[in-house]
Structure formats: structure tokens, C-alpha cells
Amino acid sequence: MSLAIVDAREWQNLLDLRTGKKVKDDDPRVQAPQTATLRDVLRRHPYPGDSDPRSNRWVTDSALDLVAAYEPQLACVVYGHQYFAGRYTPMTDVQRKGMMEELFAEIDRFVARSGYEPVVVGTGDMVPLEGEIDLGKLEGLAISSHWSARYAGLHRATPRDLDHVRSLAKVERVVGRDEWLAAFPDAEAVPARVPEHLLLAEEGWTFVTTGTPMRRPVRVPGRGFRIPLSTRLGAAPSLLDIRGLVLSGAAAGKKVALIVAEGVGMNDFLLPFTPCANQTGWHYYEPGDGFYLTLSTGRHQVFAYPSGYNYLDETDEKKDLPFSGYFLDFPAHALGDDFPGKSVAAGNHSMFVHMVFGADVCMECFARNLYNQGGFGVIHRFR
Amino acid sequence: MECTYCEWRCKLGEESFGVCRMYHAVGGKVVERFPDRWSYTSSRMEALPFYHAWPGARTLTIGTRGCNFNCRYCSNAYVALADPAAGADDGTHIHAMTPEELVAMALKLDCRNIVFNVNEPTVSIPGLLRLREEATRAGLPMGCLTNAYGTEESTEALAGIFDFLNVGLKGFTSSFYGEYIGVRDVGPILRNLRTLARRRHVEVTTPVIQGVNDGDLDDMADYLAGIDPEIPWHVFRLLPEYEMKDHAYPSIDAISRKLEAARKKLRYVYFHNFVGSEWVNTVCPECGMEVVERLSLGCGGDKLEGFHCTGNRCPRCGRAIRMCGEYAPTADRATAACAAESEATA
Known part of the structure; x- marks a missing residue:
């Protein structure tokens, strides 16, 4: 049973992750030595905040500390500051370039000090916001879940709604549920959770729906059909294949670090890379749960929490995993679950790190809508 | 002419807008500059926070722009203190919506009520009066979070619009309000708090800044107990934001110790606004049973975990538990749909 450690700065609480x-x-x-160690690591590294320039340094410092303490064979490391800051903070090109250089300096620092074999993947470029498509006045319900830019789900849409959205110049496409399901025949789905229609925005455009954060972005994820991958472990033609590279590298006796650079595509990637497909027909994963779960499990996870699904109907009391956002259960076949050796994960994308990788020991920030609540640690396995 | 919506009593003209920048004087009347422009989303009552009103209910939370305070730690400064004239260019989302459209949105989202919680309602009273009419027609109660710096007249208006209110009692001295909030006198706030508590369901929220206003907690508790010892009191650990971003986070253990005395004076004292708080459950003042369980996710993420009252009474000893509205969580329709589908395919 997974243990969660809340670190609200100078105060910690220990919780059962499933029940809260x-x-x-x-x-x-509570008595396990791993718990004492993780509590110490959390204490040593108070989280500076998603938008704080020190945020990625916090990731490196925390990850190095975890690696030193647990000596795992696999480390999953997520750098998210440039995604959060880039999304909401207006920046000059020089400032953005500087932010990217700092990011890659942090990746270099982690790799150099840990000595792990890196597999570095970017989630795709960010592009300036061109405009927004307001769906608030439809008769049915439109939901663009989890900071998605390109996708919005339509629920209980009327014929008038459908005529309207099809007339909108910046709606690139309207995909029916059956068409969407057919595009991913091997992906597990609970069809009732899949929106009746999925709307696709043109690049640079995003939807405004119920639940859209109050802050207006200045940049949004761009067309991420291909993403950059940097590794010496071999070729990975698609996002699905990266997990295999990690496992084969570890099987060859290497200590491997799977490093995710959020909001970084081929335009900003500062390491030598090869393009990696993140595309199935019209679909690509944005930097969210679908991307991470597919990366971690090596299987399409487009329907686990489908874009635009009606999460409002799943936010009521007595939900398992109350500290894990909208996740309803542990994902099957997460990388850490299937990895034979010890594993750790660290990152500054709240909630994702401990859920998607399934590493033995995880450490992340606890932040909601950019409000900094502190740190969060999870121990899935005591070994 | 003088604006009588709040105690700033600003002098308004057609092109002079006062502290909140939301009103001006036109044709001898004080009118809204930006009527029917709203932000909206849905939330849970516990997240706002209301712990003793419509437990577990989904609510349509709304806001406008502007505030008559300038709190140095404002966590909504990007909305509340943005220039309302900037419209969509202020970096936030604002929508032109009629009262009818807002109410329709609440009903579409299965919300049980509407709560104004983004900025200060006193800056949008005419629009809220129109919304109240429409909400009443639809049978939707309304609530708000307010700093209670209105005039007596607009406080009466708030009491007419809202069925339940959470009043921010940010300090207890005029010197605190002068230095940290930007207004001169705590007097009107204490006056209005008493008025509102007499008229409507009131909960109170106090953000604690260690070393600044934590020494006033006992006095605040005495004052609240003098009004009504059943008033729920939310003591918030300050989340340093805005001009106080570099201020230290208050010590949870130290503040909790300071609240021990308050817990003897008031029946429902909560300490939260940080993830994992252990002080968010409602305990029956008579027999000590935990009658409402909650979970604290910090900064507006609290949620109901279990409601054990029977008809708003303790199921063990029968004591009445202060509650406005009934326990009425929104049905988990998607989960039910998934379960039905699984059964059908099994």
C-alpha cells in the first residue's frame, strides 16, 4: 500500500495514498527507513513554485538527493518550469532562450553528477496564443480538460450546437466518438467516458469552456506530431517505443534516467536529437496524462482520461486517491511497476510524477493552478 | 457624486472611478461601468470555503473584476486587482453573460447554488441584484465571500442578495488594516459582520500572518463568540502571494497551539489552506463525534469526505449542527454510466 508524505514546509503529514x-x-x-529518508529529502528541498526560476534547479537537486539515497537503477525526472512559466508569462525571445538554456544546464547537471545514461524527451513546442474559441454558450456542455489547448469534448450537443461548432473558422475538425475510438482500436476505453464529439482547434488557438483556468495563456502547445528524443540507447520511432529503450538499457546493466522536458519541442531542444512520432492520424498527445501514461506504459493511453471528458461528474466525495487529482486508479503497467530494479521519480509537475511512472519512491511539488503548497512524496514499494 | 457602496465613499464622475474602478456617476446616478461581465467556473462548497452550507454541493462560482481592498498578500491579485477596463486584455477570462445565461449555466452544470467568490461583491451590487432575481426564479440560493467593507446600506443589500456569506475578518485592529489591507478602519467591518450574522448564515475566514496578526486570534475569537459561538471560523495559513511572496510560511504547529483557546470559545474552528490539514472535520460540540469529514488539498481544494449527520443533527446525540441548506451532493453520473455500461457488457 502506497504511503504519501505531505510536506507543507516545516510540517509533514503521513497519509495512505489510496484513502487519503x-x-x-x-x-x-511509517517506521520504514525509506520513509525517514524521503522525509529528510523533502525537508531539505522546499519547493520554490512552478513559476519561480529556481523550480528546475529544485528538480535536479531533489533527483540527485533521491538517487544518492536509494541508488536506483532507473530515475524518471520531469522538468516542467518552462512549460508553466512559458504558458502564462509574457517573455521576449531572449528571455525564452535563456530559460531553455537554464533548463538544459539543469539536465546536464543531473546527468553529469548522477552518471546515469540519459533518455531525454521533449513534449513538443509551445507557440504564441493566436486566439480563443469560446464554447460557453452552447446548449450542450463543452469541456476542455486539464489545460488542453487543442482538444475540447462536447457532451449532449444539440444539432444547433454541432452546426455552430462546424461553422467556426478556427475549429479544425469535429471528430465523432466512434471515429475517435476507431482510430485507436487497441487502446482500452470506457466508451461512456469518451465525449460524444471531440473538437480540434487550429494551431495557436485554444478553447474556453467550463473549467478553463482563469488565467489566459500567452503560449499554448503547438502541433506536436513529432517530438525530440535524445539518447544513445538506440532508436525509438514513436512515443510508444521509448519505454522499450529504457528497459533494454537497464537490462544491459546501465543506470538509466528517463528525462522529460515539458513544453520543449524540436525548435528549442538543445541536445542532439532524432524526431520521434507522437502522431496517430490527426491525433497527437499534448503534455498531459495521455502523453505521460503512453510514455510510461508503452501503450496508447488516449482514453484513460480522454481529452474533453466530463471530469465534473467524477469529482464527488469518496474518491480513491484524493491527493492524485483526477486519477481514479493506479495505471497498469507503469514503467516502475514492470521494472525489475529499484526506481525513483522526481519532478515539478504536480500529481503526475507519482502516478504515471509508478516508481518505488517519488518526489514532486504539490501545486494547484500555480499556487505552491509545498512538496509531496510517495513510496509505492518499500525495498 | 459620492459612491455609497463601500466605506471608501469615493467621489465619482463620468471619468473618475474611485478605488475599485467599477462604478462611475452618470446622469446623477452611480452605475456599473461593466455590467454583465462575469467569470465563472464550477467548484465544491468546501473549496470556497463553506463548511456549513450545502455540504458536498457543486456550485457555480462567479466573479467580476475589481476590489476595494489592496491586500498585500492577495492570492487573486491577477483578477481582483486587474484594471477592469482592460477587459480580456488583462490576461484573464471574462465573459459577457446575462443573468439568464449565468443561471442556465448553473443548471446545465447541475449546480445547487451560485457563489460569488473571485473578488469583492460590493463592487458589483447592481449586477448581483439582477442575478438574484433570476436565480430566485430558478430556485438557486446564492452565497458570497466578502470583505465586509460596505456601507450599512450596501451591507443590507448583500444580506438581501445572498443566503450565505463567508466574511473575511483579516485582522482585528485598524493599524493592521491600514498596513496590510490598505483601509483605515476595522470598525465598519466589525459592524457589518454583526449585521450579516444576524440576517444570514455567516462563516468567517481569517488568514494568519505569523508575527503580524496571530496575536489577535484570541480577541477575534472573543468577538465572534460574542456575536454567535456557533459561527464557523476558518483560520487560514497565509499562502504568501503578491507583495508578500517572499514572506515566510506561518508555522502550522505554532498557529494550531494558538487556536486552542479559541476552540473553547467557538464551536467550529478550522485551520486549513494547506494540504493535509488535520483540522478540517466538524466535531459535534456535545458528544465529540466527527459528524462531517473533509479533506484539505490546500488553496481552494478542500472537499467533503463524509457527511454523517441526520437531518443536520448529530446521529449519536441528536445535537443540531449549524448548517445552511441540506446535504445534497451532485450525483456521480459518469461513474454510474460507466458501471451501467460494464454491467451491460459483462
């Missing part, structure tokens, strides 16, 4: 209930002091998980 406080764990008693005599629980063996």
Missing part, C-alpha cells in the same frame, strides 16, 4: 487517511505512527510504513 492519516497513517498511524505504529504503521510499519
Whole structure:
């Protein structure tokens, strides 16, 4: 049973990750040496905040600390500052370039100090916001979930709604549920969770729907049909194949680091790279749960929490994993689950790190809508 | 002419807008500069926070722009303190929506009520009066978060519009309000708090800045207890934002210790605004049973975990638990749909 450690700065609480209930002091998980170690690491690294320029340095420092403490064979490391800051903070080209240079300096620092064999993948370029498509006045319900830019789901749409959205110049395409399901025949799906229609915005455009964050972005994810991948472990033609590279590298006796650079595509990637397909027909993964779960499991996860699904109907009481956002359960076949050796994960994308990689020991920030609540640690396996 | 919506009592003209920048004087009347422009989303009552009103209900949360305070730690400064004249160019989302459209949105989202929670409602009273009419027709109660710096007249208006209110009691001295909030006198706030508590369901929220206003917690508790010891009091650990971004986070243990005395004076004292708080459950003042369980995810993420009252009474001893509205969570339709589909395909 997974243990969660909340670190709200100078105050920690130990909880059962699945139930969210406080764990008693005599629980063996509390007494485990791994718990004491992770609590110390969390204490040593108070999170500076998503938009703070020190945020990526926090990732490197935390990841190095975890690696030193646990000596894992696999480290998953997520750098997200440039995605959050780039999305909401107006920047000059010089400032953006500087931010990217700092990011890659942090990646270099982690790789150099840890000595791990890096597999570095970017989630795709960000492009300036051209405009927004407001769907608030439809008769049905439109939802653009989880900061998605390109996708919005339509629920209970009327014929008038469909005529309207098809007339919108910046809506690139309207995809029916059946067409979407057919595009990913091997992906597991609960069809009831898949929106009846999926709307695709043109590049640079994004939807405004119920649940859209109040802050207006200045940049949004661009067309991410191909993403940059940097590794010496071999070729990965698509996002699905990266997991295999990591596992084969580890099987060859290497210590491997899977490093994700969010909001970084081929235009900003500062390491030698090869393009990697992130495309199935009209679909590509934005930097969100679908991307991470596919990367981690090596299987398409487009329907696990489908773009535009009606998450509002799944936010009521008595939900398992209350500290894990909209995740309803642990993903099957996460990289850490299937990895035979010890693993850690660290990153500054709240909630994703401990859920998507399934590493033995995870450390991340706890932030919501850019508000900094502190740090969060999870131990999935005590070994 | 003088604006009588809040105690700033600003002098307004057609092109002079006062502190909140939301009103001006036209044809001898104070009118809204930007009527029917709203932000909206949906949330849970516990997240706002309301712990004793419509527990577990989904609510349509709305806001406008502008504020008559300038809190140095404002967590919504990018909205509340943005220039309302900037419209969509202020970096946030604002929509032209009639009261009818807002109410229709609330109903479409299965919301049980509407809560104004983004900025200060006093800066948008005419629009809220129009919305109230429409909400009443639809049977939707309304609530708000307010700093209670309105005039007596507009406080009466708030009490007419809103069925439940969460009043921000940010400090207890005029010197605190002068230095950290930007207004001269705490007096009107204490006056209005008393008025509102007499008229409507009121909860109170106090952000604590360690070393600044934590020494006033006892006095605040005494004051609230003097009005009504059943008033729920939310003590917030300050999340340093805006001009206080570099201020230290208050010590949770130290503040919790300071609240021990308050817990003897008030029946419902909560300490939260940080993830994993242990002080968010409602305990029956009579028998000590945990009658409402909640989970704290920090900064507007609290949620209901379990409601054990029977008809708003403790199921063990029968004592009435202060509650406005009934326990009425929005049905988990998607989960039900998934379950039905699984059954059908099994």
C-alpha cells in the first residue's frame, strides 16, 4: 500500500495514498527507513513554485538527493518550469532562450553528477496564443480538460450546437466518438467516458469552456506530431517505443534516467536529437496524462482520461486517491511497476510524477493552478 | 457624486472611478461601468470555503473584476486587482453573460447554488441584484465571500442578495488594516459582520500572518463568540502571494497551539489552506463525534469526505449542527454510466 508524505514546509503529514487517511505512527510504513529518508529529502528541498526560476534547479537537486539515497537503477525526472512559466508569462525571445538554456544546464547537471545514461524527451513546442474559441454558450456542455489547448469534448450537443461548432473558422475538425475510438482500436476505453464529439482547434488557438483556468495563456502547445528524443540507447520511432529503450538499457546493466522536458519541442531542444512520432492520424498527445501514461506504459493511453471528458461528474466525495487529482486508479503497467530494479521519480509537475511512472519512491511539488503548497512524496514499494 | 457602496465613499464622475474602478456617476446616478461581465467556473462548497452550507454541493462560482481592498498578500491579485477596463486584455477570462445565461449555466452544470467568490461583491451590487432575481426564479440560493467593507446600506443589500456569506475578518485592529489591507478602519467591518450574522448564515475566514496578526486570534475569537459561538471560523495559513511572496510560511504547529483557546470559545474552528490539514472535520460540540469529514488539498481544494449527520443533527446525540441548506451532493453520473455500461457488457 502506497504511503504519501505531505510536506507543507516545516510540517509533514503521513497519509495512505489510496484513502487519503492519516497513517498511524505504529504503521510499519511509517517506521520504514525509506520513509525517514524521503522525509529528510523533502525537508531539505522546499519547493520554490512552478513559476519561480529556481523550480528546475529544485528538480535536479531533489533527483540527485533521491538517487544518492536509494541508488536506483532507473530515475524518471520531469522538468516542467518552462512549460508553466512559458504558458502564462509574457517573455521576449531572449528571455525564452535563456530559460531553455537554464533548463538544459539543469539536465546536464543531473546527468553529469548522477552518471546515469540519459533518455531525454521533449513534449513538443509551445507557440504564441493566436486566439480563443469560446464554447460557453452552447446548449450542450463543452469541456476542455486539464489545460488542453487543442482538444475540447462536447457532451449532449444539440444539432444547433454541432452546426455552430462546424461553422467556426478556427475549429479544425469535429471528430465523432466512434471515429475517435476507431482510430485507436487497441487502446482500452470506457466508451461512456469518451465525449460524444471531440473538437480540434487550429494551431495557436485554444478553447474556453467550463473549467478553463482563469488565467489566459500567452503560449499554448503547438502541433506536436513529432517530438525530440535524445539518447544513445538506440532508436525509438514513436512515443510508444521509448519505454522499450529504457528497459533494454537497464537490462544491459546501465543506470538509466528517463528525462522529460515539458513544453520543449524540436525548435528549442538543445541536445542532439532524432524526431520521434507522437502522431496517430490527426491525433497527437499534448503534455498531459495521455502523453505521460503512453510514455510510461508503452501503450496508447488516449482514453484513460480522454481529452474533453466530463471530469465534473467524477469529482464527488469518496474518491480513491484524493491527493492524485483526477486519477481514479493506479495505471497498469507503469514503467516502475514492470521494472525489475529499484526506481525513483522526481519532478515539478504536480500529481503526475507519482502516478504515471509508478516508481518505488517519488518526489514532486504539490501545486494547484500555480499556487505552491509545498512538496509531496510517495513510496509505492518499500525495498 | 459620492459612491455609497463601500466605506471608501469615493467621489465619482463620468471619468473618475474611485478605488475599485467599477462604478462611475452618470446622469446623477452611480452605475456599473461593466455590467454583465462575469467569470465563472464550477467548484465544491468546501473549496470556497463553506463548511456549513450545502455540504458536498457543486456550485457555480462567479466573479467580476475589481476590489476595494489592496491586500498585500492577495492570492487573486491577477483578477481582483486587474484594471477592469482592460477587459480580456488583462490576461484573464471574462465573459459577457446575462443573468439568464449565468443561471442556465448553473443548471446545465447541475449546480445547487451560485457563489460569488473571485473578488469583492460590493463592487458589483447592481449586477448581483439582477442575478438574484433570476436565480430566485430558478430556485438557486446564492452565497458570497466578502470583505465586509460596505456601507450599512450596501451591507443590507448583500444580506438581501445572498443566503450565505463567508466574511473575511483579516485582522482585528485598524493599524493592521491600514498596513496590510490598505483601509483605515476595522470598525465598519466589525459592524457589518454583526449585521450579516444576524440576517444570514455567516462563516468567517481569517488568514494568519505569523508575527503580524496571530496575536489577535484570541480577541477575534472573543468577538465572534460574542456575536454567535456557533459561527464557523476558518483560520487560514497565509499562502504568501503578491507583495508578500517572499514572506515566510506561518508555522502550522505554532498557529494550531494558538487556536486552542479559541476552540473553547467557538464551536467550529478550522485551520486549513494547506494540504493535509488535520483540522478540517466538524466535531459535534456535545458528544465529540466527527459528524462531517473533509479533506484539505490546500488553496481552494478542500472537499467533503463524509457527511454523517441526520437531518443536520448529530446521529449519536441528536445535537443540531449549524448548517445552511441540506446535504445534497451532485450525483456521480459518469461513474454510474460507466458501471451501467460494464454491467451491460459483462
